[in-house]
Amino acid sequence: MEKVFWDCPDFSLSQTLECGQCFRYEKKEDDCYTVISGQKVITLGQVGDSIVFYGDNDIPFWKGFFDGERDYNEIKQRLKENDPIMAEAISFAPGIRILKQEFFEMLMSFIISQNNHIPRIRGLIQRLSQEYGMPLEGGFYSFPTPQQLSDVTEEAYRSLGCGFRGRYLEDAVKNVLSGNFEVEKLEMLPTEELRQRLMSICGVGQKVADCILLFSFGRYEVFPTDVWINRVYSHAYFEGKKLLAKELQVSAAEKFGNNAGFAQQYLFYYGRERKIGKG
DNA sequence: AGCCAGGCAATTC
DNA sequence: GAATTGCATGGC
Structure with a gap:
């Protein structure tokens, strides 16, 4: 298997994946992880500061996914000034980077996240993908597209175990398919306007909207409050x-x-x- | 065996 | 408008 190396400072693969922003990863042997985003899957590991990609599947995409261009050292220095608690939090996990994840996947995932435990959120997303997504290499499944979910009813989401969130998920898919949530257009909106647009979906309150703003749209000024x-x-x-x-x-x-x-x-x-x- | 979860909408005051 | 309540399910 071809290996591609990448030196990325201020980056811990495990901290970045396991800090709660991402639900679609699986830990393998030797601190290797398989990560899935949308239709893409990659296996990678870390030796010191060096990331090792196993395979050459769209490496530029994954470097972007991990926000590789940003200077996190500068951000951390600024946050730590006159703030001992923040300094402690940063030294606890100095290798967190904010991922750039797909809009629709974040929308559905954080609707599922409400009033739910993280292990259960991951399980539900996995089952949703297995049921309606596309098989990928290694037995993984892509996160389903809005089109793949176009006929899925509230009852079907409930039978997956989504409970009361089924109604919200169905509403979210309808909204996206209606054409009012095209990413290229959403990206142009100012943050507050985009937040209000997201919150027009039943089941999306400010917390869920802010997670989407931060993890998908790179609106780093928002502070999701849970x-x-x-x-x-x-x-x-x-x-x-x-x-x-x-x-x-x-x-x-x-x-x-x-x-x-x-x-x-x-x-x-x-x-x-x-x-x-x-x- | 219960308790409770990266909240939210609906209802009530 | 602020405060309360029901919600489905299963990991722990």
Whole structure:
């Protein structure tokens, strides 16, 4: 098997995949991972700072997927200034990079994520792909396209185990197929307008919309606010006092500015792994 | 064996 | 408008 090497600074494959932004990866032997995005699949590993791609399937795509061009060192230095908790969160997982993932896949995945555990989210996405996606090499399946899901009913989603989210998933597919969610056009919209557009889909609230804005549209100024972020944020900056989501986001915007999204992911992973503020 | 989950819409006050 | 409630399911 052909190997392609890639030196990418400030990058940990495991931290980036396992920090909660991505649901479609599988850990193999020797710290190797198989990652699936849309119709593409790759197996890769890491030796020190060096990433090893096994196979040469569209390497430029995967370098973009891993946000390879961005200077994360500069972002981290800026976030750490006068912020010991952030410094600790960053040193806990200094190799997180924000992935660039497909819009439709993020839309469906984060609808599924609501009121759900991460292991179960992954299972549901896997079954959805296996049922309606396309077989790829290695026994994996592509995430289904909107067209492949065009006739899937709420009941079918429920029988996969999606529960009450079935109605939302069906609505999301209808919306995308209607033509009001073409990525090339969405990319042009200012963040707030794009957020409102996403939230017009039943089942997409601000949290889900913000995850899509951050993980798919590269709107790094957003700060997705969920229960974990609320715990770690109030613990880190407000002596444990819980904030309303609105207040928290105003505070995060002041504190982190255009790097809020990166800050969110460092804090989220740190808080969740260390169970900060829980119990 | 329950408890609860990267929330949300619907309902109620 | 802010606060409360029901939701489906299964991993832990």
